[in-house]
Amino acid sequence: MGIHSVANACAHLQNASRARLGLTSLPNNKYNLRLALALHKAGFLSCVTRGGPHPPPLDQLSSYTPEPITSKNVATSRLWVGLKYWDNEPVLKHLNAVSKPSRLVTSGLKDLERVSRGFPAGHLKGLNLGECLFLATDRGVMEVREAVERRLGGLVLARAS
Structure with a gap:
């Protein structure tokens, strides 16, 4: 992307x-x-x-x-x-890019499961209440909970709250 x-x-x-x-x-x-x-x-x-x-x-x-x-x-x-x-x-108070041109952050399914439950994994902090993490997968851009449900990993784009 x-x-x-x-x-x-x-x-x-x-x-x-x-x-x-x-x-x-x-x-x-x-x-x-x-x-x-x-x-x-x-x-x-x-x-x-x-x-x-x-x-x-x-x-x-x-x-x-x-x-x-x-x-x-x-x-x-x-x-x-x-x-x-x-x-x-x-409603959109914070929208921060996680992946930057100098450092692309990708995450697999196990790390995304931990992050979606609020635990840190790798370079990612756990999600708090009201936060969303958006990923670019081979099936499009989606929120982390949807990616975990579909059992997909991908490039972490942004964190919104």
Whole structure:
């Protein structure tokens, strides 16, 4: 995976959440899309949609149909991500990249089982309440509990809380 783009997306989403933005954009590539969809599935993001350089209308966000991506507009296409808030506090408080370009962290099934139960394993700390760990496996980006259920290991991307 493009660890550079994933690390930049993690930093951008955390900064946007701390700045209390309702909608922010990421570069449209398959790595950012997979991470954003995994965060959406885990409940950290309210919506994920593709669009152009300008944000889609907020009232039509759930039913918005993006323009098709062509060779002329591929450089300007963006992923528009809606952030969630609960009692005026961001749901996504921390989003830290675990794997960095200088050090890729992979983990096998046994280590992931320990981490998902809250125990440290290798370079990974155990998960606390409300934390999620996202992995890139050969079957896509998924949360650690889903990976353990499917008996998969992979590249550890990010830790969210």
